[in-house]
Amino acid sequence: MxxxxxxxxxxxxxxxxxxxxxxxxxxxxxxxxxxxxxxxxxxxxxxxxxxxxxxxxxxxxxIPAALTGTRAARAVGGGGAVSAEINLHKRIGADRWRAFVRPAKRLKIGDVIEFGAFSAEVVEKAEGGDTLLAFDKSGAALDEAIAATGVPPLPPYIARKREVDAAxxxxxxxxxxxxxxxxxxxxxxxxxxxxxxxxxxxxxxxxxxxxxxxxxxxxxxxxxxxxxxxxxxxxxxxxxxxxxxxxxxxxxxxxxxxxxxxxxxxxxxxxxxxxxxxxxxxxxxxxxxxxxxxxxxxxxxxxxxxxxxxxxxxxxxxxxxxxxxxxxxxxxxxxxxxxxxxxxxxxxxxxx
The missing domain is CATH 3.40.1780.10 (QueA-like)
Incomplete structure (x- = not known):
């Protein structure tokens, strides 16, 4: 149809x-x-x-699957620091998630995104910002880190109009x-x-x-x-x-x-x-x-x-x-x- x-x-x-x-x-x-x-x-x-x-x-x-991280400035090949918005969407393994990432075009395979107490490496990129991330924590430790750092992943049509808050x-x-x-x-x-x-x-x-x-x-x-x-x-x-x-x-x-x-x-x-x-x-x-x-x-x-x-x-x-x-x-x-x-x-x- x-x-x-x-x-x-x-x-x-x-x-x-x-x-x-x-x-x-x-x-x-x-x-x-x-x-x-x-x-x-x-x-x-x-x-x-x-x-x-x-x-x-x-x-x-x-789960609080909306994360904000930073890719540090590249020492080789140029490129300043990049703030990245991450929306996890499917767990692939104990330390791996597929995520929608913005701005995906400014990230390369091998880049590391820092979230403060933990980080993730860009392993694979697909269309529409769909990205495979490998985290430096695994299992329950990763779950706890995400829970401490992330916020509820409000739909885009709400998130575009206001910030996520305690309510x-x-x-x-x-x-x-x-x-x-x-x-x-x-x-x-x-x-x-x-x-x-x-x-x-x-x-x-x-x-x-x-x-x-x-x-x-x-x-x-x-x-x-x-x-x-x-x-x-x-x-x-x-x-x-x-x-x-x-x-x-x-x-x-x-x-x-x-x-x-x-x-x-x-x-x-x-x-x-x-x-x-x-x-x-x-x-x-x-x-x-x-x-x-x-x-x-x-x-x-x-x-x-x-x-x-x-x-x-x-x-x-x-x-x-x-x-x-x-x-x-x-x-x-x-x-x-x-x-x-x-x-x-x-x-x-x-x-x-």
């Missing part, structure tokens, strides 16, 4: 720079299976779900985050609070967890003209046997499986060998879901509002229908919904 089919105009004023407070006070646009739209609030979610529905959460935890450390983490490894939050989960969980439990809604460590590639624009030419960045995901059993039981009993966020959805679909059945296990996934995809597990999706021309807008269009999502987004923009990571959310039922 043409990437232009997924474009739309979004006013700058629609982009949320801070989350709703409290978290569960955000708005929610309900798009049912027929395509009908209804303006709701996150606290209305229990009333929109059924007893026996299974919510699937991504329990990944965001983001809590705001950009779900209450149920458990497994360290993401460099971006599974943002649909940011709306959940203890009182919302209590209301869902009282409704008879069930829950389970999966894990997908979100990479910074989720923020990359689609530069190809056709979706067939776009390459996804791989992300690691896993489903436990307990969660697989809960999901398979729900499908077998005709109960709905509802992904909380596109990362939970991508995990479900990546580990399902056939319609209606999922398998426990772990893998790297590069799944790219566009209209025409046959969903194997997901019946509905809770998700925030996404960027124009993005793989995530393509995904929601595959679930609910492109024309329905174009209409839903036009309504959301006109009605003042807040977009992106810190914005409002939507409940999308799979189109009939």
């Amino acid at each position: 043409r990437v232009d089919d997924f474009d739309f105009d979004l006013p700058e004023a629609s982009i949320a720079l801070r989350p709703a407070r409290p978290r569960d006070s955000a708005r929610l646009l309900h798009v049912d299976a027929s395509g009908a739209l209804a303006d709701k609030a996150v606290l209305d979610l229990p009333d929109l779900l059924r007893a026996g529905d299974l919510l699937v959460f991504n329990d990944t935890r965001v 983001d450390i809590e705001d950009y983490q779900t209450l149920f985050a458990r497994e360290d490894g993401s460099v971006a939050a599974p943002t649909a989960g940011l709306h959940f609070t203890e009182r919302l969980f209590a209301a869902l439990a009282a409704r008879g809604v069930e829950r389970c967890d999966v894990t997908l460590h979100v990479g910074a590639g989720t923020f990359l624009p689609v530069k190809a003209d056709d979706t067939d030419d776009h390459l996804m960045h791989g992300e690691w995901c896993t489903i436990s046997q307990a969660s697989a059993d809960a999901i398979n039981a729900a499908k077998a009993e005709g109960r709905r499986v509802i992904a909380v966020g596109t990362t939970a959805l991508r995990t479900l679909e990546s580990l399902a060998p056939e319609v209606g059945r999922i398998e426990a296990g772990s893998r790297d996934t590069e799944i790219f879901i566009t209209p025409g995809y046959e969903f194997r597990i997901t019946d509905a999706l809770l998700t925030n509002f996404h960027l124009p021309r993005s793989t995530l807008f393509m995904l929601v269009s595959a679930l609910a229908g492109l024309e329905t999502m174009q209409r839903a987004y036009a309504h959301a923009i006109a009605d003042g919904y807040r977009f992106y990571s810190y914005g409002d959310t939507s409940l999308l039922e799979r189109a009939r």
